[in-house]
Amino acid sequence: MVKYSEPLDTMFRALADSTRRAMVEHLVRGPASVSELAQPFDMSMPAVVQHLTVLEDAGIVTSHKTGRVRTVQLAPDALVAAGEWIGRQRLPAERRLDRLGELLAADDTEEN
The missing domain is CATH 1.20.5 (Single alpha-helices involved in coiled-coils or other helix-helix interfaces)
Incomplete structure (x- = not known):
C-alpha cells in the first residue's frame, strides 16, 4: 500500500471516497453523532467508524465522547x-x- 507523507495527500485520499464526502457534507451543517452520520448508509457501524477514522486521521474531522455518544464535527479550517x-x-x-x-x-x- 502507498504511504501518504504529505498532509494534502492524506486529505485528498480521505475525500476520494463518496461516503466520506457525504459525511463531510452532513457535518457542514453542524456536529452529529456517529449514529446520525450512519443513518443514510447501508453499512455496518464498524464500517462507518472506519470512514470517520480516515477523516479524523486526515485532520478533516474531530470527535469527542460524552457518555456513550461520540459526536463528530468538522475541524476548524480543515x-x-x-x-x-x-x-x-x-x-x-x-x-x-x-x-x-x-x-x-x-x-x-x-x-x-
Missing part, C-alpha cells in the same frame, strides 16, 4: 489547504482560457 491548492491550479488554467477567448474574439473582429 479544508483550507485543499481549497488553496485547488485555487492555485485553477488560476493558470483560467488565464489560458482568458487568452484563448481574447484570441477568438480578435479572429471574429478580423473576419467582419
